[in-house]
Amino acid sequence: MFINSTRQFVTAAAIGLFAAQAHAADLRYAHVGSEGDFQTRFAAEAAAEIGTATDGEVTVQVFPSSQLGNVAEMVDGVKLGSIHMGHHDFASLARIVPEIAVFNAPFIYRDGAHALAATNPASSPALQALNERLIEEGGVRVIGRIYRGARHISSNFEIKSPTDMAGKPFRAVPLDLWISMIKGMGATPTPVEVAELPTALMTGLVVGQENPLTMITANNLHEVQSHVAMTGHMQSVLAIFVNEKAWQKLPEDQQATIVKVLDDKAQQSLQWAQESEATLIAELEGKGMTFATEENGLDMDAFRNSVLPQIKTDFPEYEDYIAQILAVK
Template structure:
């Protein structure tokens, strides 16, 4: 049986489906269910824990949060449906997981779109980024939830049970993708056969040969012990992986404005800390994963990164032609 962790949080950002005393702006108490798919050792798991420690202090313990990591409340679709309905108060996952609620919001997940991690956080700032604010208004109106923070997990890298240097090496081979349309598009650009697999099932899928490879930040690759079922890491850095933290809109609006402001502040601090951690962890983890037997393939080793970039961008432009103006606006964010 999966273990549940209950974290006490006083906040306006981690909102709940149950309210007690909705009278004063700062007096209401909220009980929240916060779900995500991250496992211990992944930076997104740390983020949830830290939010649980810091938000109560910032808001006077006015909110209780029960945290459900490791896909305890279901996979991606269950998470999104739950937050939309209010059965789950809040969670975090890829921008692309919100695409069926807000058309084109998956553009924030687009491969090869960000200059670096700092640019990714600036472009997805729910208080300052004009393009994100525009999407957030639509998401609240049409999807019943809004983005209140983000988690930076580092650059996503490719792994496989063999060396991969160009899309030709993956031709005709099944490659795991997050069960979302953007990943299907991207993996076609990799040259592989897109094969959706939930993260909880990924080690088994790799072990059995259902898929030959996958892509994730190094923190996740290490935390999920993928070095036991994969031999090579290709440093493609194809995505700067930033996850939106989203909350049921009714719950969010039921929290006092002072507490909402405090929660925004906590989430912004945590976002910058995840950026610092991810940058440091990437260098540390390369050495650690090498010790665990993984071989790294870089451009110096013949990795044809420009070819991957060209192929992937062509697939994205074909499948998502409406993204072009958004990509230009995101690129212009300083």
């Protein structure tokens, strides 16, 4: 009698454990952001909130600072499923669907709020169409986004127009869109991975780069750069993407919970960026950096008139998607 009861208890416990495992998920989330950047804060907080919101049924382990590889290796890892989630510029997914890089195109968003609205997977017609192709052609799905702020140019000399950059080696994110944009700015595009950027600036491989102020601050670029041109040429929005097979293993309620957490965090990231810009400018000025703005001679029309024709020439396939982005309210 005791043996039978014990067997029944063990069997019931095993069934309960199996059921718990069937509904639990442990997701590996990789990105290349360094400590102190908004994207690193976003991933850490989102992971914790997903665990809480799903009552521990979904746990997310975050691997920041290129721990699981550079951008290309991370994207390939998500495609293969060895990494379940990742985030980076939309253009990093262009290795699967080239046109998705349009969401990082320069001078296409009115402001940060417009950028978030135009990259909402639940309501953006352009992203929904491209997401279907991502799923079909690469087994990857965009499920959220992060707003990091406007991207500006830093350098070790003053920049007020593309003429000041002519022929000089500037870091380009190792993606076709960035190479085109830096060329449009008049500089010589030099692809450099983000983890190698401080060294590239220090050694003179490149004399400038472009990124949000959060990244400039987090990576102490003031130590190797003296000037910032507040071009705001891109509204920096990162795609959060997931392996489709891993995603489909989650029950619909867990999927909905994760999407809601990511959407709420996206709105918070916009708030973080808006609140921090003035503080970051003051901080970097205190560390010796000089800022060029339209008020003191930065020629934004010259940048637009130089960059946009280059993008149009190199990426004519973006035209319809840009029209859809511009139409988003």
